[in-house]
Amino acid sequence: MFYIIKKEIETYFTTPFGFIFMGIFLILSGLTFTISNLLGGNGDLLGMFGLLANISFMTFPILTMRQYSEERKAGTEHLLISSRLSLTDIVLGKYIAALAVFLLTLAATGVYAVIIMIYGAPNIGGLLASYLGFFLFGGAMIAVCGFIASFAENQVTAAIASFGLLFLLVMLSSFSKSVEVPVLKEALSALAISERYDVFVRGVFEPGPVSYYICYAAVFVFLTVMNLKRRRLL
Amino acid sequence: MITVKNLTKYYGGKIGVENVSFHIEKGEIVGMLGPNGAGKSTIMRMLASHMLPTSGEITINGVDILSAPENTKAVVGYLPEIPPLYMDMSVQRYLEFLSQIRRIPRDKRVPHIAQAMEFANISDVRHRLIRNLSKGYRQRVGIAQALIGRPEVLIFDEPTVGLDPKQIAEVRSLIEKLRKDHTILLSSHILSEIRMTCERVLIINRGRLLADDTFSRLSDDKTPRYCVHLKCDIETARKALMSIPGVLRAEPAEKPDIPGCAKVFITIASDDALDRLSAELALRKIPLYELKRDAKTLEEVFLSIISQPEVNDAPVAEGA
Numbered sequence: 001m002f003y004i005i006k007k008e009i010e011t012y013f014t015t016p017f018g019f020i021f022m023g024i025f026l027i028l029s030g031l032t033f034t035i036s037n038l039l040g041g042n043g044d045l046l047g048m049f050g051l052l053a054n055i056s057f058m059t060f061p062i063l064t065m066r067q068y069s070e071e072r073k074a075g076t077e078h079l080l081i082s083s084r085l086s087l088t089d090i091v092l093g094k095y096i097a098a099l100a101v102f103l104l105t106l107a108a109t110g111v112y113a114v115i116i117m118i119y120g121a122p123n124i125g126g127l128l129a130s131y132l133g134f135f136l137f138g139g140a141m142i143a144v145c146g147f148i149a150s151f152a153e154n155q156v157t158a159a160i161a162s163f164g165l166l167f168l169l170v171m172l173s174s175f176s177k178s179v180e181v182p183v184l185k186e187a188l189s190a191l192a193i194s195e196r197y198d199v200f201v202r203g204v205f206e207p208g209p210v211s212y213y214i215c216y217a218a219v220f221v222f223l224t225v226m227n228l229k230r231r232r233l234l
Numbered sequence: 235m236i237t238v239k240n241l242t243k244y245y246g247g248k249i250g251v252e253n254v255s256f257h258i259e260k261g262e263i264v265g266m267l268g269p270n271g272a273g274k275s276t277i278m279r280m281l282a283s284h285m286l287p288t289s290g291e292i293t294i295n296g297v298d299i300l301s302a303p304e305n306t307k308a309v310v311g312y313l314p315e316i317p318p319l320y321m322d323m324s325v326q327r328y329l330e331f332l333s334q335i336r337r338i339p340r341d342k343r344v345p346h347i348a349q350a351m352e353f354a355n356i357s358d359v360r361h362r363l364i365r366n367l368s369k370g371y372r373q374r375v376g377i378a379q380a381l382i383g384r385p386e387v388l389i390f391d392e393p394t395v396g397l398d399p400k401q402i403a404e405v406r407s408l409i410e411k412l413r414k415d416h417t418i419l420l421s422s423h424i425l426s427e428i429r430m431t432c433e434r435v436l437i438i439n440r441g442r443l444l445a446d447d448t449f450s451r452l453s454d455d456k457t458p459r460y461c462v463h464l465k466c467d468i469e470t471a472r473k474a475l476m477s478i479p480g481v482l483r484a485e486p487a488e489k490p491d492i493p494g495c496a497k498v499f500i501t502i503a504s505d506d507a508l509d510r511l512s513a514e515l516a517l518r519k520i521p522l523y524e525l526k527r528d529a530k531t532l533e534e535v536f537l538s539i540i541s542q543p544e545v546n547d548a549p550v551a552e553g554a
Contacts, residue, residue, distance in 0.1 A: 003334040007320075014322040075318035078284040079379075082307055083335035232286055 004085065004093025005100070008067075012101050021062040022105045028055055033112045043120035045113060049130045050201040053194055057141055057170055061162035063098045064145035065155045072153060081232060091146070091224045095217075098142045106135060125205070133200020136213035140193060141166055143220035150227045169193040235260040235417045236281065236387060241290035243276050243441075250276045251441045254290075260386075263413050265428030266421040268438035269540060274421040275315060277438070278391050281419070282312035294387060308336070311385035315392045317376025321365035325356055325375055328364060329382060336383040346382065354378035354408060370401030377408055388412060390420040394427060406431060425536050439540040452535050458502060461487075463495040463524035464515065471496035471520070478514045480507025495523050 012018030029052055036047035071077040080090050116122050145162040152158035173195040176188035189195055196209040236258040243250040251273045258264050266274045279285040283299055292299045299306040320328055333343045351357045354374040380388055394402040409431055422428050428435055429449055437445040464471040468486045475484040475498055483501040490497035515522050
C-alpha cells in the first residue's frame, strides 16, 4: 500500500491537482481568517474553522476527481488490479494519499495559529481540538468524494457529482432539524456530515464526534472497495 | 500451460464470449484471429485476471485463476490494446512502480528493470516522461511492462495496431526474441500479422471459437481445386473435363492466363482423376498447356470460417 500512497502523492504534484487544491483551500482559509480574526478581532481560530467548514467542501472534489477516472482512461486501473495489491490496498492507498495532501495543506494554516498566539491568548486545547475536528471532517468528505469518483469515467463527472453530494450532505444538517418524522429525522441527522462538527467549533473534544467521523470515512472507503469489486465482475 | 474450458462472458445480458475452450502448451506461440468486436480482447482480459468470467474455467499451470488469483497474477504478463501507461511518470519510475506493486524483491528490482528496458530497447529514453514518447516507444514500454515480474505467459492484445511499418517490424522482432522462453498468446485482426509470428491460430467470431488449428492444416483442402489451361474453346474444355471420371466440378474462368487457351477450374474427388486427365485429353486431341493446383489462400479460409452461418444469432457486446 505504501507504494500506492507514494505514487499518488507524486501524481498530486506532477499534475496541477495538488497545487490547485492547496491554492484554493489556502485562499478560502485566508479569507475566513481575515474575516473572523483580522477584521472580526477574535482571539482564537474557532470562528475561522466554523466558517471554513461551510465553504471548504467545494475543494475536496479536486483531490479525488482524477483518482479513478484517470486510471480508467489510461487503462492503468487494470495494472493495479492485476498486480499483487488487493482492492483494499488500492482504495486505502489513494485515500491516505489524498488525506496526506489535505494534512499538509492544513499544516500550512498553522501560520494563522502562530499569528494568533503572538497577538492573542488562545486556548491551546481548544485550538488543537478544532484542528483535529477539521481534519476528521475533511477526512470524511474525502472518503465520500472518493466513493463518487470510483463510479466516474471522467474527471468532470467525478468532480460535479462529488460536489453535488457533499452539498446535499452539508445541507442535510439544517434540513434534519426541521423534519419532525421520528425515524427519518434520526436517519437524516446521522447522514448530515456537518452536524457533529459544531462540537469541535466550540473547542470541545468528545469521543462521540471523533468516532462518528472515523466511521463515516470507513463506511465510504468500504463502499469504494465494494464498487471496484463490482466493476471487476461486470 | 493454459487451459480454458467453456469460458462465457455476458455484458448486461449480451453475449461477449460464449463457450470457448482451448488449451495452449508450454512454449507455444498462438495467435487469436477475428474481426473487430469478435471477443478476442474479452478472452484476453479474463486470462489476465482483469475481468471475471460469467462462467467457465481458466487454469494456468494447473491452478484455477479464480480460486488462486495471487498465484496466477505473477505468471501472466499482459499488454492490452492501449498500453496502460502513467503519462506523468518517467519510463524508469513507471517500471520501478510496477516492480514494487508486483512484489519483486527489493535487491532484484534494479537489475530486473534494467534487463526489461534493455530487452525492449528503451534504455535510451529511461529518464523521459512517457507522455513525450512516440507511439512506437510507448508500445515498447508496454512490452517492458508485461515483462516485469518475469512471467512465463505473455498475452499481447493487438501489439502492432496503429504503428508504422518500421515500428511494426520492431515490435515483431521483440516478440520473436520472446518466443524462446515464453508461452505467448497474441491477437490481431490482420491475418498476415498472425501468420508471421504464430504456428497455431484460434479463430474467433461473435464470441465463439470457430477454428483451432495450425496454419498448414487450415489451408489444407480436402477436395483440391486445380486450374487447367486447354487449347480449345471454353465449352469443349468444360465438357471434356467433366467427362473424366473423378472430376466433380468444372468452372470456366473468364480470362485465361495463356492467350488462345480456355481456363477452367476443376474440383476433383481424388488424385486418380489427375492420373487419367492427360490421357483422356490426349484421346480427345485437346492439347493441355498448363495444370496447377489452386490452393485456397489463408485469407479465403479465414473468410469462409468467419462467414459461416450462425446457429443462434445473438447480439455481441460492444468493445469486446
